[in-house]
Structure formats: structure tokens, C-alpha cells
Amino acid sequence: MAQTHLTRRTFLQAGISAAALIATPGLMAKMVPYRGDRTFQPDVELELRTVTDQVSILPGHKTQVQRYRARLLKGPASTLTELPDVYLGPSLNFQQGQKVRIILRNQLTEPHITHWHGLHVPQRSDGHPMYTLPAGGHYVYEFEVLNRAGTSFYHAHTHERTAEQVYHGLAGLITVTDADEHALALPSGPFEMPLVLQDRSFDANNQLRYLGHGMHDKMQGFLGDTVLVNGRPDAQFHMQSRAYRLRVLNGSNARIYKLALEDSTPLTAIGTDAGLLSQPEQRPYLVIAPGERIDLWLDLSGRELGDTLRLLSLPVPGVLPGMMGGGRGRMGGHGMDRHAGTEATITLAQFTVTERVTDSPSLPQHLVTIPKLTATDAAPIDLSLQMRPMSPSINGRSFSMTDIAQEEQVALGSMRRIRLINNASGMGPARMMAMAHPMHFHGQQFQVISRNTDAVRGDYASLKDGFLDGGWKDTVLVLPGETVEIIKPFEDFQGKFLFHCHNLEHEDLGMMRQFDVV
Ligand code: C2O
Ligand code: CU
Ligand code: CU
Numbered sequence: 461m462a463q464t465h466l467t468r469r470t471f472l473q474a475g476i477s478a479a480a481l482i483a484t485p486g487l488m489a490k491m492v493p494y495r496g497d498r499t500f501q502p503d504v505e506l507e508l509r510t511v512t513d514q515v516s517i518l519p520g521h522k523t524q525v526q527r528y529r530a531r532l533l534k535g536p537a538s539t540l541t542e543l544p545d546v547y548l549g550p551s552l553n554f555q556q557g558q559k560v561r562i563i564l565r566n567q568l569t570e571p572h573i574t575h576w577h578g579l580h581v582p583q584r585s586d587g588h589p590m591y592t593l594p595a596g597g598h599y600v601y602e603f604e605v606l607n608r609a610g611t612s613f614y615h616a617h618t619h620e621r622t623a624e625q626v627y628h629g630l631a632g633l634i635t636v637t638d639a640d641e642h643a644l645a646l647p648s649g650p651f652e653m654p655l656v657l658q659d660r661s662f663d664a665n666n667q668l669r670y671l672g673h674g675m676h677d678k679m680q681g682f683l684g685d686t687v688l689v690n691g692r693p694d695a696q697f698h699m700q701s702r703a704y705r706l707r708v709l710n711g712s713n714a715r716i717y718k719l720a721l722e723d724s725t726p727l728t729a730i731g732t733d734a735g736l737l738s739q740p741e742q743r744p745y746l747v748i749a750p751g752e753r754i755d756l757w758l759d760l761s762g763r764e765l766g767d768t769l770r771l772l773s774l775p776v777p778g779v780l781p782g783m784m785g786g787g788r789g790r791m792g793g794h795g796m797d798r799h800a801g802t803e804a805t806i807t808l809a810q811f812t813v814t815e816r817v818t819d820s821p822s823l824p825q826h827l828v829t830i831p832k833l834t835a836t837d838a839a840p841i842d843l844s845l846q847m848r849p850m851s852p853s854i855n856g857r858s859f860s861m862t863d864i865a866q867e868e869q870v871a872l873g874s875m876r877r878i879r880l881i882n883n884a885s886g887m888g889p890a891r892m893m894a895m896a897h898p899m900h901f902h903g904q905q906f907q908v909i910s911r912n913t914d915a916v917r918g919d920y921a922s923l924k925d926g927f928l929d930g931g932w933k934d935t936v937l938v939l940p941g942e943t944v945e946i947i948k949p950f951e952d953f954q955g956k957f958l959f960h961c962h963n964l965e966h967e968d969l970g971m972m973r974q975f976d977v978v
Contacts (some may be wrong), residue, residue, distance in 0.1 A: 464488045469479055484540035493593060496600035499835045502561035504535030504554065510572050512679045515547045518693060521666040525629035526568060546691030548656060549632025552614065556638035562601040566593040570619055572625065576634060577751065578612025578734040578934050579603065580904045583955030588950045589619035590861055606952070608828070610734035612751040613708040619859070623713050623964035627670055627682065631711050640828050641736065647705040647821055653697065655708045655809060659684030671965070675850055681714025681963040687773070687806050695809040703821035705730070706756040707847030710748040713964040715939070716779060716896065718926060720745040728823065731755030734905050735932040736827040745774060747926035749898035751935040754928060760813055761820040767813045773806040778919030779896065786877045812827060830931060833875060833907050833947045840877040840945070841867045845938060845961070847884060847893040851970060852961065858970030869976050875949050877909065882977040884940040894940035896920065897966065903957040905932035906948035915941035950977050
């Protein structure tokens with residue numbers, strides 16, 4: 461397939477002079493870090509540092525991690541909230557319309573750049589790997605919070621090291637509030653809880669073990685033997701008998717969870733990737749892939765003192781290749797049945813009613829108004845997701861900082877349909893190459909138009925009723941055999957906006973491309 465190299469015009473629009481281009485052929489990888497704009501008046505200003513640290517995760521030895529540390533320089537004190545005793549970064553709590561400046565200081569001994577997953581921000585504040593900082597470098601991000609209320613997150617986006625840096629701890633939640641959300645009076649304060657799901661493996665000294673260097677492990681993506689929730693191995697919560705909002709983030713590298721309540725009460729979702737749904741939706745189970753978020757409404761009203769309810773991840777046998785027959789390494793070493801074989805039921809969290817209360821907010825029947833995006837004149841953009849031996853790719857291409865293919869050029873202000881085509885079959889000898897890909901798009905959120913699951917076979921079929929496709933999405937799981945059609949606006953900002961598989965090992969292997977919005 462023909463590849464169009466960046467033209468001089470697109471460079472100019474990206475704010476780079478032609479002289480610099482001629483002088484520095486490798487420039488996209490060596491861009492001068494952005495230092496901010498004197499005329500930008502922030503409402504919120506933060507300093508964010510990446511550091512190495514030791515934290516207690518398991519009993520005994522501390523674990524060496526990489527983590528974010530933050531300091532609020534300006535803005536409401538509620539902007540930063542820390543989860544106690546974890547490697548996760550503090551939650552960044554923004555309000556729609558705020559102008560935010562974040563000064564990132566890379567205090568690791570390796571390169572790093574951070575991305576705000578879900579936020580619609582200009583290219584130079586998006587954490588594109590072209591801005592990767594050396595050890596000791598710093599970068600100034602400036603953006604206005606254009607997003608509606610919802611749950612997003614920030615994480616490392618250092619090309620070819622994203623998976624490892626996220627694995628070692630470089631991730632944290634972002635919440636955005638707006639007037640519509642405020643009017644709903646959803647459970648907040650102690651009644652709003654994050655649930656960040658991440659799987660990890662530990663050695664005998666409690667140190668994190670990442671993948672071996674085998675290509676097979678990378679192609680499959682990292683699967684740990686212990687699932688941590690909010691960075692802890694035994695998530696147990698004391699609850700009142702009332703309704704809660706749970707902001708669930710799948711912050712795992714590759715693991716897909718099939719969420720369900722142990723007593724078979726249906727799950728009620730009120731929000732998805734970066735926004736509230738138009739109305740609550742119930743499902744017997746919900747699938748959450750890496751990079752996705754689901755806001756749950758958990759109603760414990762009417763439950764008795766001492767009642768417990770567990771949030772489970774149901775078995776997903778055969779869905780994660782190479783894990784058939786269970787996990788590797790230490791199984792179930794840390795409380796309950798938290799080991800991570802794909803045929804096991806995993807307890808994610810246990811909620812115990814320790815206080816009876818009589819009033820509880822009731823579930824709003826209408827949440828927010830979501831305009832339905834409709835089709836466009838331009839032909840759909842087809843993106844074919846392929847697992848070739850040694851290289852997962854998109855339309856046969858791997859990531860390049862500079863190449864922009866024909867179908868990757870889109871006009872500013874346009875609305876495009878995009879077909880995500882996963883042709884791999886889940887059966888037969890091709891099975892090891894058949895994987896589900898959680899496809900993520902930087903920039904503005906999209907809507908899912910349709911899902912063709914007719915050709916989804918085998919174990920993967922056990923996931924297909926658990927998708928939450930309504931509302932605004934930025935990450936969507938595409939099963940083997942499936943074609944998912946989405947519609948996405950490209951407004952506000954010109955520049956390079958990445959799209960990639962959020963199986964982070966796939967991303968690092970190059971299953972990433974970019975749109976050039978011109
Ligand atoms: Cu959460 Cu480009 O990623
Ligand atoms: Cu993103
Ligand atoms: Cu993938």
C-alpha cells in the first residue's frame with residue numbers, strides 16, 4: 461500500500477519550520493520540549509514528577525516501582541486526591557472549562573513522556589512520543605478541559621517502553637466534572653470510589669516481574685498472576701447500605717476482565733470511557749478491556765449489616781491465548797482467589813456493609829443528552845487489525861513517527877466513519893494469531909455505530925454480550941472475526957493524533973499509527 465510521506469505543508473502546520481526540517485532529518489524524534497506559552501493563564505497548575513520509589517504492595521519486602529508524584533501550584537485543593545499507600549499516581553480532578561498547566565519533570569533514569577488518555581487536547585499537550593523526554597528533562601503541557609464529565613487516566617506513553625513503564629506504576633486517574641453531572645447529584649465524596657484493575661507478577665522478594673524477552677509473550681501481552689485493585693492485593697471495602705459510584709478503570713497491560721457480581725445481580729453502568737451514558741444500562745456481565753473505563757452504580761441499599769458482595773471477573777477461557785489451563789507463576793498467593801488464570805473466577809473486590817443507613821440517592825433514569833453522530837459523505841476509513849508473526853500491525857503497517865498513509869490524513873472539522881476489521885479467526889491453527897484488540901483513539905471521543913459479531917466464534921463468543929457501546933468512547937474492543945464501525949469527529953486541533961491497540965505490548969510492538977489532522 462502506498463505511503464505518503466509528510467509534506468512540507470503538514471510540517472508547517474505542525475508548527476515546525478522548514479529550515480528545522482532540513483537541518484534535522486530525525487527531528488520528529490528529537491523535538492524541543494514545549495516550554496509553555498506566556499499568554500496562557502492557568503486556573504490549575506501542577507508539577508508532576510516521575511520518580512522511582514519503594515512501596516509496600518505485598519506483606520514483607522517493599523516493591524521497587526516507578527510512580528508519579530504531584531504538587532499543586534495553583535487551583536482548588538480538590539484537584540489532587542491521593543489513594544493511600546499505592547504506587548498509582550494521585551487522581552487529577554478537573555472541571556470542564558478549566559485551563560490547566562502541568563509541568564512534567566522526568567526524574568527517572570530513562571526516557572519518558574506522559575499522555576492524558578481520554579482528554580481532547582492539542583497535539584503538543586497530548587504526550588505524543590515525538591516529545592519523549594530524556595532522563596532529567598521537563599515538559600510543559602497546557603490545555604483547556606474541553607471534555608464533558610467522565611473518567612479518564614494518565615499514563616506513560618514512551619514509545620517501546622509504554623508497557624513497561626505503565627507496568628511499573630506510571631498511571632493515575634483523571635476525573636472531569638461539569639454542570640450536567642453536578643445537576644444529577646450522583647454519589648460523591650466517600651460514596652464515589654475508584655477501582656483501578658491491574659495484574660502484576662512478583663518474584664520471591666516481592667519485586668515486579670515483567671515479561672521474559674520471548675516474542676510469544678509479547679504477542680500475547682502481559683498477564684500477571686495477581687490482580688491488584690487500586691494497587692492493593694486485597695481490595696476490601698467497608699460500605700454503608702446505600703448507592704455508590706464506582707469508577708472502574710482497566711489499567712492492565714493486556715488482561716480483559718468480565719465483570720459480574722457474585723450474587724448475579726445485574727451490573728448497572730452509568731458511564732463509559734469519558735462520559736456519562738444517556739441512561740443507566742444493565743448487563744449480566746460487562747467486558748472491560750485495557751484502556752476502557754466503566755462507571756458503575758452499585759446499590760447496597762436494603763442490605764443487612766455484615767452482608768458482603770463480591771465483584772468478580774468471570775472466566776474467559778481461551779480468550780487470552782497461551783493462558784489456557786491457567787496462569788503461570790505463583791497462583792493465588794495473595795488472599796482469596798485472586799490468581800490470574802483465565803479459567804478461574806477472580807475476586808476483584810469485596811464490599812461489606814458495616815453501617816446501615818436509611819436514605820440513599822436513587823438512580824436517575826435520564827443521565828445526559830448525547831447527540832447521535834450520523835454518517836458522513838466521505839468514505840469510511842478501513843483499518844485492518846493484523847497479527848503477523850512478530851508484528852501486530854494496522855493495515856499492514858507498524859508505527860512510524862513520520863509516515864502518514866493516505867487514509868491517515870483527515871480534514872480538520874470532518875466527521876469520519878472508521879471500520880475496525882479484525883479478520884483473524886478464533887478457530888483452528890490460526891488461533892494463536894487470533895486476538896482481541898482494544899483499539900484506542902487519541903483526540904475526540906467517538907461513538908460506536910455497529911458491531912458485526914456474526915463471525916465471532918469459540919470462546920470469544922462468551923464476551924459479546926458484555927459490551928457497553930452507547931455513549932462516548934475512546935477505546936473499543938474488537939474481537940477476532942468482528943468488524944466494529946465507529947464515527948469520530950476531528951475538531952478543534954490540527955496535528956498528529958495517535959491510534960493504537962491498548963494491549964500495551966501490541967502498542968510497543970508497533971500496533972500504532974496516527975492521523976494527521978490538516
Ligand atoms: Cu492510553 Cu495512546 O493511550
Ligand atoms: Cu489516549
Ligand atoms: Cu492488540
